[in-house]
Amino acid sequence: MIAVVADLVEREMAYTTDSGVYFAVDRLSGYGALVHRSVEDLREGAGARVDVDDDKADPLDFALWKAAKEGEPAWDSPWGPGRPGWHIECVAMSLDLLGDGFDIHGGGDDLIFPHHENERAEALGCGRAFATHWVHNGMVQVGGEKMSKSLGNFTTLGDLLGAWDPRALRLLVLQTHYRRTMEIGSDTLDQAAAALGRLDTFADRATQANLPASVPDPAVVERFRSAMDDDLGTPAAVAVLFDAVRDANRAIDIEDDTGAAALAAAVTTLSSVLGLELGSRGSSVPDPEATEIDGLVADRSAAKAAGEYAEADRIRDALTARGIQLEDNPAGTTWRRS
Ligand SMILES: [Zn+2]
Structure with a gap:
């Protein structure tokens, strides 16, 4: 941090006063580009907030290093x-x-x-290229107010997951574009849970229809892909998924097995891309066999970690014989029924 500040001082992008070292925003062309506001516009807003004891040249200038006041924690630096x-x-x-x-x-x-605008200014002021893309997410709201610790209107993830199917929460998040404000509450979670129910019902119906094996319908996959390629447009992608469910249900109604199979395969594939496991298998109803397999997979990981490779292989072979396929990833081992 001291090296970056020293570099900015050296390049005359910053100046020193009795109270610290400040970045001079008028020495950087394009300050305000991230927030899409002009320096004049920003200065008007900042003027009202200037501290009386501040010795900055411009109300928009911001501290790179703050001189310690009596009793404050402090570290040595070239500026005291x-x-x-x-x-x-x-x-x-x-x-x-x-x-x-x-x-x-x-x-x-x-x-x-000011935080990201100022980070960017500091890096550019050093002659360095900073972030190529900025991704800013909207806030979570409760009853129209930002969820925050200070307002005391927050719900923990643990509480939500205890009361709702985790997939309903995931669907709610996906149905809100990441840049928009997301309203979390019983109403929106109820709606997401009902929508999820439609997906589960379809998945069970498709299983019972005993459809032939098929590749996912390419037109559906393409619509999904272009929705996601447009700034991670998950709400539009989820809409593509629900359209496919509607069309697949119609195809099953009229006994168009080939069409239904391709649409059902698309629903399964796209749901799994979104992290939604559908049907009875995906619901939070306990599955004793899945619990047992989870336990065996954990035993195998423990055996591997302890260097007991023969034991690890024995567990894998036993699972393979039961039709369970394991996949080792950097984050751990996942399994699926083959
Ligand atoms: Zn930061």
């Missing part, structure tokens, strides 16, 4: 004892660990200004 400003740590870490011009910087949309 103090502490880093808010934004500098993210710039120092991302440029050090990810390098110049890294792909994606994420964050909540409440951080676009």
Whole structure:
């Protein structure tokens, strides 16, 4: 952090005062580009918030290093004892660990200004390329208000998952575009659970219809793909899935087995892309065999970790004989019925 601040001072993008080191926003062309506002516009907003004891040249200038006041925690620096400003740590870490011009910087949309705008300014001020893409997600709301610890209107994920099928929560998240505000509450979760019920009902119906094996309907897959390619348009992608369920139900009604099979295969494939396991298998109703298999998979992982490879292989072979296929990933082992 000190090296980045020193570089900005050296390049005359920053200046030192009695209270610390500040970034001079008027020395960087394009300040405000991330939040899509002009420097004049931003300055008007900032003017009202200037501290009386501030000795900045411009109300928009922001601290890179704050000189310690009496009794505050402090570290040594070329500008005397103090502490880093808010934004500098993210710039120092991302440029050090990810390098110049890294792909994606994420964050909540409440951080676009000033935090991300200032991170970007600091990196560009050092002559370095910063994030190529910025991905800002909308806030979660309860009853029209931002969910926050300070308002006390928050629900923990644990509480939600205890009361609702986890897949209903996942579907609700997918039905809200990531950049939009998501309303979490009994109403929206009820709606998601009902929608999920339609998917499960279809999956069970397709199983009973005993449809022939088929590749997923290519037109449906293509519509899904283009929805996702448009800024991760999950609400449109979910709509494609529900359209396919409607069409597949009609195909089963008129005994068009070939059409139904291709649509049903698309529903299965696209649901699994979205992380939704459908039908009785996917519901939260306990499945004793699945619990037993989970236990055996965990035993095998433990055996592998302990170097007992013969035992690990024995468990795998026993599962294979039962028609269970294992897949080892960096994150762990998953299984499916073949
Ligand atoms: Zn940050």
